[in-house]
Amino acid sequence: MPRPPQKRRLETRARLLAEASRLVEAQGYAGLRVEDVVEAAGVAKGTLFSHFTDKDGLLAVLIGAEVMRIIDEMENAAPPTDLPQLMNRLAPLLDFVASDRVIFDLLLRYSGSTGAERDEVVAEGFYRQIDLWAGWIAGMQAAGAVRGDHSPTLLAEGIQAFLNQVIAIRFCQGDQATGTPAEALHPFLAAWLIT
Amino acid sequence: MPRPPQKRRLETRARLLAEASRLVEAQGYAGLRVEDVVEAAGVAKGTLFSHFTDKDGLLAVLIGAEVMRIIDEMENAAPPTDLPQLMNRLAPLLDFVASDRVIFDLLLRYSGSTGAERDEVVAEGFYRQIDLWAGWIAGMQAAGAVRGDHSPTLLAEGIQAFLNQVIAIRFCQGDQATGTPAEALHPFLAAWLIT
DNA sequence: TATGTAAATTGACCAAGGTCACTTTTGCAG
DNA sequence: CTGCAAAAGTGACCTTGGTCAATTTACATA
Structure with missing residues (x-):
């Protein structure tokens, strides 16, 4: 099911940032875990490291x-x-x-x-x-x-x-x-x- | 074979510091690995974390x-x-x-x-x-x-x-x-x- | 619609710091 | 000397950040 190409990537990035922001608000910067972020965003770990x-x-x-x-x-x-x-x-x-x-x-x-x-x-x-x-x-x-x-x-x-x-x-x-x-x-x- | 008690600990600490210092001189602070230090000092990893x-x-x-x-x-x-x-x-x-x-x-x-x-x-x-x-x-x-x-x-x-x-x-x-x-x-x- | 290819994503895998229940060593009291 | 409790040390194991070859998705072009 093909659709927007670059759009998808921007959405993924936005989702990662949104979930990370939410987690930081809940548990502070020091307690943020990469695994929690990717899980919340519904992507694989590698994806996060292709964005950041x-x-x-x-x-x-x-x-x-x-x-x-x-x-x-x-x-x-x-x-x-x-x-x-x-x-x-x-x-x-x-x-x-x-x-x-x-x-x-x-x-x-x-x-x-x-x-x-x-x-x-x-x-x-x-x-x-x-x-x-x-x-x-x-x-x-x-x-x-x-x-x-x-x-x-x-x-x-x-x-x-x-x-x-x-x-x-x-x-x-x-x-x-x-x-x-x-x-x-x-x-x-x-x-x-x-x- | 019992002998000095506190002395042994001080020697271990000194050895850890000496080897760490030597390794830092050779490869810089950023490249220092805990495993290298304990290996060079001839102690287990846990020992280092009982000293520092x-x-x-x-x-x-x-x-x-x-x-x-x-x-x-x-x-x-x-x-x-x-x-x-x-x-x-x-x-x-x-x-x-x-x-x-x-x-x-x-x-x-x-x-x-x-x-x-x-x-x-x-x-x-x-x-x-x-x-x-x-x-x-x-x-x-x-x-x-x-x-x-x-x-x-x-x-x-x-x-x-x-x-x-x-x-x-x-x-x-x-x-x-x-x-x-x-x-x-x-x-x-x-x-x-x-x- | 078929197909090539570049972008995007995946997840098994690795590296390295840090933990802790267990063993050995040490020194002292009896 | 012997037994024992505290000190010191051990190393298997765990956590977590980070990698990368393989796979899927997205779109342009014939």
Whole structure:
């Protein structure tokens, strides 16, 4: 019974992603098993690996899509005019990345890069972030709200660095971290951005 | 034939570490196989996992020991008095962490934390670094060589953040990174530490 | 409709990390 | 010395991610 050729493949991929997403929601990223995904999607194991380079590649697509959604939100919001507003804009991303260690590890490993599929989808988000933040900073510099003695891109990459650092320390401290991630991030950004 | 009880265990552990170290030197961290290690050490697989929580735990001990050696060097050198000297002091650590992706990933994941063995050995190095750098910075602040408007610890944690960021971007760009890691780190530290 | 072929999928198989009930070793108390 | 309990070590077995030659599906063309 012949029918659509390329369409079928796209449907299979969509089913794999949908089932994986559902399983992640139910049991978290760390507990996701490839076998469960292919069983839920009704395909053989080999099919998954013809759609994604490996398990991390599948996760990268899921996580990358969520990051894209968050960046869309950031882009649609009004550019921040001061540090408190900047912190507000960053909060959703910070919360998402800090919500699960697997997310953090994966984003950090593939935050830049070239080549494989998993890298591209995540890397695109990385560069969109930097560009967006650099644009914000340029505006804030023009308004005199942040230091003007360095390029917006350098300052934006610093935001990324501190965001990673705060979350890394947070995860590593494991037990009881004091305050929210945003509260931990604030002094770094203040020192980095203000004069 | 009864004899030393605890001594035997220490010898086994030492043999596992020695053989693992030898194998890593020959084929890198990524290529290390647990089976090779236990075979070389002449013990059963289960023995390795009674000495280390898992494969990463073994690697953490190896890498942590090397980091300790590098920090010892840093501590024994004269404290830097300006940014170029600071860069020189950081170079060996930067080179080591940037030399192998497995090292970077592992250090970043377990750079702080509590509890498991692998975490402790790496976490100790992390806090020693921060403390050492904070001491350097306090001296440089007193001499007016770096900004004095923030705590030495905050500035030291910033150094760590940028070091991670530079290496992360470097690994991710995969293909051709321009310049050395130190050259990439320099503008960040200059902007972070100078007024 | 018959047929060639490229795309898509399959599932038996493999590799390698990790587990655990069982055996051996060790040191001490009697 | 002997018996015994804890420490150390063993290796068969399990789990899970990942591979690939073989098979089925999909469509274009004669």
